[in-house]
Every structure is written in structure tokens, then in C-alpha cells.
Amino acid sequence: MLYRQKKDTYIRNYDGVGYITSTGIFNDRIVNQSGTIFLCALSRTPQTLDELTDKILPQFTGVDRETIKSDAQEFYETLIQDGFIIKGETEEELNAKDIGFTYNSILPKTAREDFTPTIQRADSDTQEFLEKHFKDKPHLTSFQIELTSKCNERCVHCYIPHKFKLNNITDELYYSTLEQLSKMGVLSVTLSGGEPMCHPHFKEYLRAAKKYDFYVNILSNLTLLDDETIQIMKESNVSSVQVSLYSMIPEHHDTITTLPGSFEKTKNAILKLIENDIPLHVSCPTMKGNKDDFKDVLAWCTEHKIRAQTDYIMMAQYNHETENLANRLSVEEAGKVIETIVLGDEDYQKSILESEFEERCNQAQFNPERRLCGVGISSCCMVSNGNVYPCAGWQEMVLGNLNEDNLQNIWDNSEKIKWLRGLKMKDLGNGECCKCDKAAFCAPCMVRNANESPTGNPLEINRHFCAVAAKNKQIVLDWRNAKLKEV
Numbered sequence: 001m002l003y004r005q006k007k008d009t010y011i012r013n014y015d016g017v018g019y020i021t022s023t024g025i026f027n028d029r030i031v032n033q034s035g036t037i038f039l040c041a042l043s044r045t046p047q048t049l050d051e052l053t054d055k056i057l058p059q060f061t062g063v064d065r066e067t068i069k070s071d072a073q074e075f076y077e078t079l080i081q082d083g084f085i086i087k088g089e090t091e092e093e094l095n096a097k098d099i100g101f102t103y104n105s106i107l108p109k110t111a112r113e114d115f116t117p118t119i120q121r122a123d124s125d126t127q128e129f130l131e132k133h134f135k136d137k138p139h140l141t142s143f144q145i146e147l148t149s150k151c152n153e154r155c156v157h158c159y160i161p162h163k164f165k166l167n168n169i170t171d172e173l174y175y176s177t178l179e180q181l182s183k184m185g186v187l188s189v190t191l192s193g194g195e196p197m198c199h200p201h202f203k204e205y206l207r208a209a210k211k212y213d214f215y216v217n218i219l220s221n222l223t224l225l226d227d228e229t230i231q232i233m234k235e236s237n238v239s240s241v242q243v244s245l246y247s248m249i250p251e252h253h254d255t256i257t258t259l260p261g262s263f264e265k266t267k268n269a270i271l272k273l274i275e276n277d278i279p280l281h282v283s284c285p286t287m288k289g290n291k292d293d294f295k296d297v298l299a300w301c302t303e304h305k306i307r308a309q310t311d312y313i314m315m316a317q318y319n320h321e322t323e324n325l326a327n328r329l330s331v332e333e334a335g336k337v338i339e340t341i342v343l344g345d346e347d348y349q350k351s352i353l354e355s356e357f358e359e360r361c362n363q364a365q366f367n368p369e370r371r372l373c374g375v376g377i378s379s380c381c382m383v384s385n386g387n388v389y390p391c392a393g394w395q396e397m398v399l400g401n402l403n404e405d406n407l408q409n410i411w412d413n414s415e416k417i418k419w420l421r422g423l424k425m426k427d428l429g430n431g432e433c434c435k436c437d438k439a440a441f442c443a444p445c446m447v448r449n450a451n452e453s454p455t456g457n458p459l460e461i462n463r464h465f466c467a468v469a470a471k472n473k474q475i476v477l478d479w480r481n482a483k484l485k486e487v
Contacts, residue, residue, distance in 0.1 A: 002046040003076055003087045007237050008100045010215045012187050013040050014130065014139055021187070023215065023239040023279055024101040025083045030129055038075045044213075046091050049073055100237070102277045103305045134377050138421065140411050142188040142379035143181055144392060145174070147205060149384050151194040153221055153257040155244075157287050157327045159393045159451065160194070161317050168199050169384040173402060175208065177382065180407045182212040188239075189214040192392075194384075197224040203232055210236035217242065222269035223262050233278050241273060242281045247293035248300055256289050256327075274304055282308040286337055287327040295340060312337045313465070315445075316452040318395045325452075331464070335471040342479055352480045361473065364440035366433055368426035373446055376417040390420060394447040396456055420446075429461035441476070442469035 005011060008024040018036030021028035031039055041047075041055040053069045060068065079085045088094040130141070148168045149160065181189060189209055196202055197220055206229075209216045217240045218233075233241070245266060246253045253263035273280055284290075284297040294310040301308035314328040329337065342348060351357065371377075375390040382388045386403040388410050389395050399417050400410035411417065425434055428444055436442070442465070446458035453460045 001087050001089065002048060002091065002094060003042065003052060003085060004046045004094050004098075005042045005044050005085055006083075006100070007044070007098050008239070009084050010187055010213065011039055011042060012141070012185055014133065014141070014185070015137065017130070017133055019130070019187070020079070020084050021215065022084055024099075027082070027084075029079075029082070029084070035075065038072055041072075042076075042085060046094055049076075052076075100277070101279050103274050130378060138377045138411070140181075140184050140186055140378065140380065140407075142190070143186050144190040144192055144379075144381035145169070145177060146192050146194065146381070146383040147174070147196045147202060148194045148199040150198040151221075152198060152223060153195065153259045153262060155257050156289065157256070157285060157314050157324050159315055159317050159324070160395075161319055161321060164319075165194055167384045171201065173386055174201075174205055177402060177407070178208060178212055178214075180402075181214070184408060184411070187215050188217065190217040190219060192219040195221055195224065197229065203229060206232050206236055206238070210238075215239045219243075221257070221262065221266055222273075223259065223265040225269040225272065230272060230276050230278070233273075234276055238278060240279045240281055242283060243270060244283045244285060245270070245297050245301075246284060247290045248296040249290075249293060252290050252293055256287070270306070271304075274306070280306045282306050284308065284310045285314065286310050286312045287314060287329060288333070289327060291329060291333055291337070294337070295344070310337065310341070313448070313468075315393060315448040318393055318451050320451060320454060320456060322452065328464075331467045331471050334468050335475055338472050338475050339479075342476060349479075349483075352476055353483060358477060358480065361440040361477070362437055365435070365437075366425040366439050366444075368424060368431060368434045370425045371421075372423040372425050372428055372444070373420070375446065376421045380411070380417075388414075390417065391447055394450060396450065397447075397458075423459075428459050432461060436466075438466070438469040438473050441472040442466070 006022065006024065009020060009022045012019045013036055016033045016036060018031040018039040019028065020031075020039060037056055037059050041052045049069060049072060052072055053065060056072060057065055057068050076085060076087070080087055086094055086097045088097060146169070149165045150168065151165050154162055178189075191205065191209065193199075196218060199205065206216070206218075216236065216238050218238060219242050222241070222243050243266060246256045247263070250263040253266070254260055270280060270282070282297070282301050284294045286294045298308050298310065312329050312334045314325065316322045316325055342352070380388060380390055380399065381392055382402060383395055386401045387395065388399045388402060388407065389397050390399065397416060399414040402410075433439070433442075433444060445465075448465065449460050449462050450456050450458040452462055452464075
């Protein structure tokens, strides 16, 4: 019997913690140190149980071969049942079973959270577990590469100033970055822009990224998608494509992108990717120009089995210019979106109606000693000129440049990233946020603070988001009280 890692499954060893994730079933697992040895013996090449046992046995002392073989078989059967790996008598049988992601077998909501008892699960979400694991020794697992700052759209809300959308990454820098990411054990690589397909070597870059067995994501408006690119996506087994769809009314979408005909191009490209079983994630940022449209976008996505979400938060441009914020929803307008979300989410409603919900909300406070942000713990980004920065949108916080230094050294020794890692909640607004009763409805973000601050101060509280959090709490508690009165 042959065992093999599925084509949409990725495995990493994070300092003795084994991690396996699948884009086909939108699921992941964490295993302990012993399980990591069993997990990392797997590969994309078919192996018999005896061959796997031979790889595992030397790493244990005082354990006989039959015990290892029996434990391995039990361990791998669990992974087979959960859809991470496959087994078969021949390679042809393995290929037939390795179906991968398909829109024919998924539901719009694919958040599966059950973990088998034989595999260790953290008490919280796996990503939160990994962040805690990396707390004392940050490990880069996710990296975003801006292939080009150029874009064929000029979205009215974009945090990248249009006047700076001028540069392409060089071949030398791109391939050097991939090599460094591979050596650092990075799992996820996101190719972004601007519009990444504006880069003349996008197709070659996409092929190259998959050669390193990265979990490859693409952020694109899809207006430049062609059949050749789709074929490369299929051959490269791209893990996810994220695209913004602003409205099902073409004029509204095109007004936001300022590119006539962009709605039809983006919508048709989405349908083509569905036909070809490319995993999609649709984002519908909500602003003044489409404030009444996101429901129809989400409904259309649900009909086509696409994961989708809306976002009523907008941040200023990274150079502190705020013209784009003229498109941001007012607090009252954001409240209307929140009301719609509450009315349409039955799971959230059940949580709101739990007996202790209001008490939990009122008592929730930020721990002053809690890490302010997960930035610099497991992810960061780069722009096309080689600058490395903490997260998307924070281009002004330059940690280093890959034309001048290597990524490992920047990740380990940048003074700015050390400062960011050391920040605690008590540092935000001189501790004001730790006394606020809106904590349950607030997610403080340093990049949003920094971009909107005239001085670029990430620790300066942004009062707009405070007001949105207060509105959120009011809407949720008012809905709860009204429902309880009905009962």
C-alpha cells in the first residue's frame, strides 16, 4: 500500500510542532513533537508503510520497528480519514483519488473545526496556537510579495497613493526572495500588487513559486486574466485567489475602480476560475459608493459557492494623505452595515442571545500586558523596490531592504521589528484602551492608526474606529434586548 501527501496539502515543521494544512478542505492540524516526525516523513512521492517506517525509526530510541509501524499506520489512517493524505495500491490509484479542491463538493461556509482525538489540538484556533508557539522565537510562515506597484485600476479607496504605482520587481530580487523564503521554511507566499498581472513576468513568477512547494495565494482584480494564466494556476495548484467585487450593479463597481468595463471583466473571470476549480475568496469592501450593495454580492457568491465577506473598515493612504477617506462610511452608515450583518448571521444571533453575553461584553477588557499585535510574529511583506514592512498597508514602516540585506537578518535583527514585537496593549493610547468597555467590539490596528495620524504614530488612538466600536456594541445589545423582550 502506498501513501502520499495530497497535491493541495502542505506540511511544515515549526521547531518541533508539526503543521499540516489543506486548501481543498479548508482545514489544518497541529501535532506534537512525536507526531511531527511521522508527519514530516510524508512527501509528494508515493511511499510504502515500510519505507515510511524506515525513515521514522532512527529518530526514536528504545522503540521496536513493529511498534513504530503500527503507530504510523494508525496516524496516517487518521490523516486519510480527514482528507489530508491518500493511499492506494498504485500511483494511478493515488492520482485518481487526489481530486483536490472542487466547487462540486463544497458548501459556502467551510469552517470545519473538529479535530480527531489522536492528534493534538490547541485549545484555541491553530493560528492562535502557532502565534503563541512563536511568541518567544518568531518564525516567518507567511510572506506577501508585491510584484509591481502598477495597477490598471484606480480604486477610490486604495491605501496606495496612485502617484506611487510605478515600479516592477526585478527578476534577480524575486528569485532571490523565493530562495530565502524556502530556506526559512515559509509556508504561504502571496503574490500581490498593484495588480500582479501587470508585471510582464507574472506567469513565469507564478510557476517558480510553486516549485518551492509554497502555499501560493494571488491578490488580483482579475481583469487581465487569460486562458494561459488559468492553465498555469491549475498546473501550479494555486491555493487561493482573492478578488474584490464591489457590487452586482456594474456602474457602482466601475465607479469605485474608475475602470469602465471592469465589473464584467472581473465577474466573468470569477466564473472562469469556478469552471476550472480554482479556489476563490471574494472581498466586498463597503464604502459610500456601494453601501447598499454588499448583500447582493454575498448572495451571488453564496449561490456560486465562493467564500466571501464584507468589510466596512477603510484606512488612510500610507503616506498619511486622507483623500480616499472621503469614501469611508460614516459611523451611522457603518452601523447600518453592522445591523444587516447581525440580521443575516444566525450563528452570531445564537451567541448574542446566550445568557451571559451582555455581562461578558461589559466585563471584557484588554489585558495591559497582552501583546498589542501579532505583527512580526509569523508574517510580513515586501514591495517591489525590496523594502520589507510589517503588514499590508504599512509601507512607511520599513524594516529593511532585500537589495541590501538578507531576509533572515531583517526578520531576526531589525530594530523596528523588535520594537513592534515588544509593544503591549498598555502602550496604545497610554493605556486608555485597557479601560474601555467597548473592547469586545474593537480590534485595535497599528497600521490604521499610523496611516491616519499626521505624524505616523501607530500608538495614537483613532477616534473613528472607537466610535464604530461603540456603535457596534449599541446595535448588538439593542438587538439582544429587543429579542429577549419578544420571548
